[in-house]
Amino acid sequence: DSGVTQTPKHLITATGQRVTLRCSPRSGDLSVYWYQQSLDQGLQFLIQYYNGEERAKGNILERFSAQQFPDLHSELNLSSLELGDSALYFCASQSTGGSAFFGQGTRLTVV
Amino acid sequence: AQSVTQPDIHITVSEGASLELRCNYSYGATPYLFWYVQSPGQGLQLLLKYFSGDTLVQGIKGFEAEFKRSQSSFNLRKPSVHWSDAAEYFCAVVPPQTDKLIFGTGTRLQVFP
Numbered sequence: 001d002s003g004v005t006q007t008p009k010h011l012i013t014a015t016g017q018r019v020t021l022r023c024s025p026r027s028g029d030l031s032v033y034w035y036q037q038s039l040d041q042g043l044q045f046l047i048q049y050y051n052g053e054e055r056a057k058g059n060i061l062e063r064f065s066a067q068q069f070p071d072l073h074s075e076l077n078l079s080s081l082e083l084g085d086s087a088l089y090f091c092a093s094q095s096t097g098g099s100a101f102f103g104q105g106t107r108l109t110v111v
Numbered sequence: 112a113q114s115v116t117q118p119d120i121h122i123t124v125s126e127g128a129s130l131e132l133r134c135n136y137s138y139g140a141t142p143y144l145f146w147y148v149q150s151p152g153q154g155l156q157l158l159l160k161y162f163s164g165d166t167l168v169q170g171i172k173g174f175e176a177e178f179k180r181s182q183s184s185f186n187l188r189k190p191s192v193h194w195s196d197a198a199e200y201f202c203a204v205v206p207p208q209t210d211k212l213i214f215g216t217g218t219r220l221q222v223f224p
Contacts, residue, residue: 002154033212043201043214056211090154092212099145100212102154 003027004093006103014111018079021106025072025093031055032074033100034066038087049074081110113138115204117215124192125223132187132218134202142204144185145212146176149199158200161185172196197222 003026013019025032034046036059045058049068060066063081068074078085086109092100116135124130136142143162147155159170166178176187185202202215 002156004154031210035214042216045211045213048210050210056209058211092155094212099157099160101157102147104154 002101004101004103006091006106010107012109015081017081021076021089023074023091029093029095031094032068033092034076035090036087083110086110115202115213115215117202117218119218121219123221126194127191130189130192132200134185136183136204138206140207142206145203146187147201192222194222
């Protein structure tokens with residue numbers, strides 16, 4: 001158990017819809033990363049938050065957004081969903097200068 | 112271009128054989144280096160990391176990795192592979208002066224009895 005919790009584990013939704021994925025980092029970790037893993041794109045870095053503020057941005061679509069709340073949990077919002085957004089979405093948390101620990105992921109299926 | 116490369120997409124070994132998974136990086140300075148393992152349907156688990164110091168790093172599950180500055184490499188090794196090591200292995204870097212954790216494309220390891 002990495003100590004990082006992601007909910008839900010599975011999500012099935014229709015094209016055009018909006019979903020929210022949630023991540024609770026390890027106790028004390030200030031940094032949260034979001035990744036998308038698909039068969040054709042591999043593990044893609046989406047965005048990083050540190051103590052509530054956006055720290056780094058990767059290949060995140062404009063239809064996607066994220067935030068980190070005062071209690072340090074983070075949410076990834078995916079809107080106007082397309083079939084190609086079907087993927088595993090991972091959250092990782094990191095202590096300052098330390099290693100990143102991953103949650104079990106949310107498997108999103110867009111139908 | 113700055114990148115992290117895993118040249119081998121798929122490797123097959125016999126149980127008990129030795130293993131080496133390759134990882135190369137291309138950055139101006141040495142990044143932080145990591146190896147992660149992902150079992151089917153699971154999240155990623157940290158095997159080991161290198162920040163500085165001793166270039167031979169010991170990790171969990173009997174894995175080790177050696178940082179070679181001259182070759183810009185951080186190869187993962189295990190002397191004797193077990194069937195339970197079958198998984199996907201990812202090399203990752205935090206490039207200098209960034210906080211991004213960037214992954215290679217992964218190497219899928221298959222272990223035959």
